[in-house]
Amino acid sequence: MTREPVGETTNALAISRRGLLKAGGALVVSFAMPSSDAVPTRAFGEVSPRRLDSWIAIHENGTVTAFTGRIDMGTGVETVYAQAVAEELEVPIGAIRIVMGDTARTPEQGRSTASHSVLFNLPPMRQAAAEARLILFERAAARLAVPVDQLTVTDGIVSVRADPARSINYGALIGGKRFDVTVDTTGSSVTTQLKGRAKLKDPTQFKVLGTSTPRVDIPAKVAGSFTYVHDVKLDGMLHGVVVLPLAIGAKLKSVDGFPRPIPGVVKVVVKGDFVGIVARTEQAAVQARKELKLTWSTVEGPGFDDILEVLRQAPRASDKVEFEQGDAKSALATAATVVENTYHIPFNSHGMMGPSCAVAHWRPDSLTIWSGTQWPDGTRRDVAAMMGMAVENVRVIWVEAAGSYGRLVADDAAADAALLSKAVGRPVRVQWQRGDEHAWSPVSAGAVISARAGLDAHGKLIAWDYEDWTSSHATAEQGNLLAWRLAGGHPGNLRLTGGAAKPSYACPNVKLLTHYSQEIARAVYMRSVGGLQNVFAIESMMDELACKAGADPIAWRMSHLADERMKAVLAAVAAKAHWQEGTSQKLDAPTGWVAGRGVALMGTADIWAYVAGIADVEVNTSTGEIYVRRVYVGIDAGRVANPDGLRNQVEGGTIMGISRALKEEVTFAGRSITTTDWASYPVLRFSEVPEVLEIVVLDTPNTPIGVGEPPHVLPPAAIVNAIFAATGVRVRSLPLRPDKLKKIFGST
Amino acid sequence: MTTITVNGKPHDVKASDDTPLLYVLRNELGLHNPKFGCGLAQCGVCSVLVDRQEIRSCVMPVGSLVGMSITTLEGLPLLWAQERGKPAKPGELHPIQKAWIDGQVPQCGYCQSGMMIQAASLLHQNPAPTKQEIRAVMDGHICRCGTHMRILAAVENAAAVMREDGKA
Numbered sequence: 001m002t003r004e005p006v007g008e009t010t011n012a013l014a015i016s017r018r019g020l021l022k023a024g025g026a027l028v029v030s031f032a033m034p035s036s037d038a039v040p041t042r043a044f045g046e047v048s049p050r051r052l053d054s055w056i057a058i059h060e061n062g063t064v065t066a067f068t069g070r071i072d073m074g075t076g077v078e079t080v081y082a083q084a085v086a087e088e089l090e091v092p093i094g095a096i097r098i099v100m101g102d103t104a105r106t107p108e109q110g111r112s113t114a115s116h117s118v119l120f121n122l123p124p125m126r127q128a129a130a131e132a133r134l135i136l137f138e139r140a141a142a143r144l145a146v147p148v149d150q151l152t153v154t155d156g157i158v159s160v161r162a163d164p165a166r167s168i169n170y171g172a173l174i175g176g177k178r179f180d181v182t183v184d185t186t187g188s189s190v191t192t193q194l195k196g197r198a199k200l201k202d203p204t205q206f207k208v209l210g211t212s213t214p215r216v217d218i219p220a221k222v223a224g225s226f227t228y229v230h231d232v233k234l235d236g237m238l239h240g241v242v243v244l245p246l247a248i249g250a251k252l253k254s255v256d257g258f259p260r261p262i263p264g265v266v267k268v269v270v271k272g273d274f275v276g277i278v279a280r281t282e283q284a285a286v287q288a289r290k291e292l293k294l295t296w297s298t299v300e301g302p303g304f305d306d307i308l309e310v311l312r313q314a315p316r317a318s319d320k321v322e323f324e325q326g327d328a329k330s331a332l333a334t335a336a337t338v339v340e341n342t343y344h345i346p347f348n349s350h351g352m353m354g355p356s357c358a359v360a361h362w363r364p365d366s367l368t369i370w371s372g373t374q375w376p377d378g379t380r381r382d383v384a385a386m387m388g389m390a391v392e393n394v395r396v397i398w399v400e401a402a403g404s405y406g407r408l409v410a411d412d413a414a415a416d417a418a419l420l421s422k423a424v425g426r427p428v429r430v431q432w433q434r435g436d437e438h439a440w441s442p443v444s445a446g447a448v449i450s451a452r453a454g455l456d457a458h459g460k461l462i463a464w465d466y467e468d469w470t471s472s473h474a475t476a477e478q479g480n481l482l483a484w485r486l487a488g489g490h491p492g493n494l495r496l497t498g499g500a501a502k503p504s505y506a507c508p509n510v511k512l513l514t515h516y517s518q519e520i521a522r523a524v525y526m527r528s529v530g531g532l533q534n535v536f537a538i539e540s541m542m543d544e545l546a547c548k549a550g551a552d553p554i555a556w557r558m559s560h561l562a563d564e565r566m567k568a569v570l571a572a573v574a575a576k577a578h579w580q581e582g583t584s585q586k587l588d589a590p591t592g593w594v595a596g597r598g599v600a601l602m603g604t605a606d607i608w609a610y611v612a613g614i615a616d617v618e619v620n621t622s623t624g625e626i627y628v629r630r631v632y633v634g635i636d637a638g639r640v641a642n643p644d645g646l647r648n649q650v651e652g653g654t655i656m657g658i659s660r661a662l663k664e665e666v667t668f669a670g671r672s673i674t675t676t677d678w679a680s681y682p683v684l685r686f687s688e689v690p691e692v693l694e695i696v697v698l699d700t701p702n703t704p705i706g707v708g709e710p711p712h713v714l715p716p717a718a719i720v721n722a723i724f725a726a727t728g729v730r731v732r733s734l735p736l737r738p739d740k741l742k743k744i745f746g747s748t
Numbered sequence: 749m750t751t752i753t754v755n756g757k758p759h760d761v762k763a764s765d766d767t768p769l770l771y772v773l774r775n776e777l778g779l780h781n782p783k784f785g786c787g788l789a790q791c792g793v794c795s796v797l798v799d800r801q802e803i804r805s806c807v808m809p810v811g812s813l814v815g816m817s818i819t820t821l822e823g824l825p826l827l828w829a830q831e832r833g834k835p836a837k838p839g840e841l842h843p844i845q846k847a848w849i850d851g852q853v854p855q856c857g858y859c860q861s862g863m864m865i866q867a868a869s870l871l872h873q874n875p876a877p878t879k880q881e882i883r884a885v886m887d888g889h890i891c892r893c894g895t896h897m898r899i900l901a902a903v904e905n906a907a908a909v910m911r912e913d914g915k916a
Binding site: 073074075076214215217218219221222223224226227228230231233281282283286351352353354355400401402403405431433434644648651652653654655656659677678679683684685686689690693 | 787
């Protein structure tokens with residue numbers, strides 16, 4: 001299975017008025033789009049989720065195309081969608097193609113974020129396939145003159161159970177036509193669900209879902225035939241770069257030109273504080289960017305050098321009580337033991353391996369954008385508003401980008417490309433440079449978290465008072481594309497997110513308060529929103545409390561967990577790691593090093609998997625170096641759609657979590673980000689990844705829930721808890737860099 | 749006009765000699781697997797082989813490569829066939845690529861072309877690397893999705909297959 005060639009492929013539903021197609025719902029046409037193409041007033045058709053044809057097409061040759069507004073940013077959900085269709089329709093995986101995230105061809109399904117692709121999108125993908133199967137069975141029943149219940153299907157061939165020679169295939173049953181039936185929907189955007197006549201398969205009967213079906217995208221990615229958004233090439237396409245401000249809030253005072261002529265430069269485009277350059281070749285664009293002279297204003301006001309202090313002192317957008325029960329303050333006053341600590345978690349960068357890239361083709365009446373966006377319909381609305389165009393005249397075609405972990409919920413390059421394409425009247429490809437991406441992609445907001453917890457005389461947790469100073473992780477989510485912000489007129493986004501929303505543990509008196517600052521730097525959630533930050537604080541605190549209570553860290557957590565599934569996951573990972581119960585979790589270590597083991601969990605799931613992790617960490621107290629040698633992760637994500645895909649996500653999330661724990665920190669000088677490349681913003685390397693990463697999966701008969709983010713939140717807390725077990729020293733700020741740890745160990 | 753040899757074939761280059769090889773490969777030759785990642789030789793997504801040795805095409809001036817043999821991911825199957833003195837079969841992949849598929853290595857996959865190129869460079873020089881040697885050689889490549897464990901296993905598996913097949 002391969003994805004279709006990139007182009008302005010369209011389908012009958014969207015453009016039947018153009019007369020390109022015969023009546024044939026499944027018919028897909030691809031056409032090269034010369035840049036001079038003069039299409040009359042061009043409105044891209046809306047794709048109604050209430051039409052079965054919007055979700056699935058069966059072709060005369062028996063192949064199947066399924067459509068979804070969601071995208072796969074590299075986690076493998078495309079394969080799960082194909083499994084869903086194969087399962088309900090009984091066709092081979094190889095006969096299925098998934099078209100994702102094309103606003104003119106796929107139903108609008110909002111953001112592909114929050115690890116909810118399987119939870120929310122498996123049901124409608126299955127329902128669409130089941131509806132198709134039911135309709136085809138009814139047709140087959142008529143053609144073969146037997147009742148539907150006497151039919152069976154294998155690999156798209158419907159036959160009579162008692163007489164398999166009497167058969168007809170799906171392709172013949174659909175006959176090159178579309179279904180032309182409506183289905184009911186509930187929800188909207190990300191929660192869109194289909195309600196039809198067909199009954200879904202009982203999960204105990206699954207043959208494809210639940211198996212480690214190989215990823216459908218991997219052969220092309222490995223053989224080298226895969227097309228990323230960075231590889232999209234249109235006739236007459238020019239290359240664009242952006243020249244971004246030197247500091248947050250800096251205003252463009254003047255563009256002072258090139259000190260020497262740069263061959264190939266087509267145009268320097270200025271709109272407010274937005275500056276872009278269009279050139280005939282990529283190398284000319286990059287060279288021009290290096291040489292263009294500009295003057296930016298100096299930004300007034302205090303610098304962000306101590307960014308977490310800035311976060312604490314910044315004017316507030318909201319002091320939000322996220323959760324409250326009982327009276328935490330009174331309970332703390334009566335507690336036998338009170339533990340109070342403050343945790344510092346730095347700002348981080350998503351650090352896409354491929355910087356932001358998009359291609360736009362502006363024409364007087366329409367705009368088509370090829371984008372790696374995680375939110376095709378959101379990018380469409382944002383770019384349309386920025387350009388002053390009607391939404392129906394803009395089409396966003398998703399093409400896979402580098403893994404984005406939340407960053408591409410707002411595709412900045414799409415806006416850049418749109419502005420530049422309009423300025424030159426040709427298709428323009430924009431690719432950010434590495435410094436652009438590191439300095440100007442929306443940040444993952446840091447946090448300062450103070451927690452006070454109280455134990456009664458028996459060592460039971462009776463009070464939990466939790467305060468988090470952070471900024472919203474969603475300012476860039478919409479209404480805040482960088483070019484729009486620089487050009488002026490962007491509405492911004494006021495949604496506040498990133499605080500801890502509910503307690504992980506049983507405790508009668510709880511208050512969770514988040515002090516959301518006004519925006520400091522444009523931000524967008526990174527793999528768990530604030531989950532990693534909050535779990536670092538919560539699980540560090542729980543470890544300190546276990547210590548005060550004189551209890552084994554796992555046994556103590558168990559005694560405060562109410563959810564049986566969470567308990568089972570914790571028990572499973574403890575067994576996997578051969579956890580030795582005891583108050584000391586010191587391990588043997590190589591000469592000159594000490595070692596310990598630590599645990600962390602996240603049990604606030606309703607859309608996210610239950611996870612618990614154990615890390616074995618070696619510490620050199622004289623150099624401050626640490627090595628995370630072994631990691632064990634337990635997970636219950638309900639019914640597993642693809643076991644190997646799940647494991648891949650657990651592995652990846654864990655390694656990225658170790659990276660954020662050990663190395664990652666966005667730093668500022670004044671109002672400028674100074675971590676502008678991989679040298680100044682180091683991430684985990686091969687020599688630093690664990691020797692052992694073992695995963696225990698509890699495949700439980702529950703609704704499938706998200707796995708992309710939960711395992712990622714565990715490493716920071718598990719590692720500092722292991723450092724304590726090894727050294728007796730509590731480290732309460734990230735990242736765990738050797739220079740910092742050396743100082744901490746040296747002062748204790 | 750400069751002529752370079754890529755995946756066994758000569759190509760005339762339109763770009764000036766100081767142009768980084770990466771832009772020539774991607775935009776003139778249509779070879780998309782070397783990716784742009786940083787332009788600073790820091791991340792390894794642009795890696796190609798020059799005379800069997802991994803280099804960073806984002807900083808390598810195209811004019812410095814005349815007379816050398818450049819291999820991109822697209823050329824790995826041919827390289828493997830040549831190494832064994834056999835004709836390349838259409839559609840057949842290099843053992844490294846097969847190991848990558850068998851191990852279901854990639855997630856987003858953006859870094860993986862560079863990873864496979866680096867593995868080819870390593871296994872050409874050292875057909876039986878230890879785990880520590882593999883880690884050391886791969887250390888200059890960044891993967892953000894966290895596929896490291898699978899990459900390390902795939903390199904070992906490919907090495908074993910190549911040692912076997914190389915004898916055949």
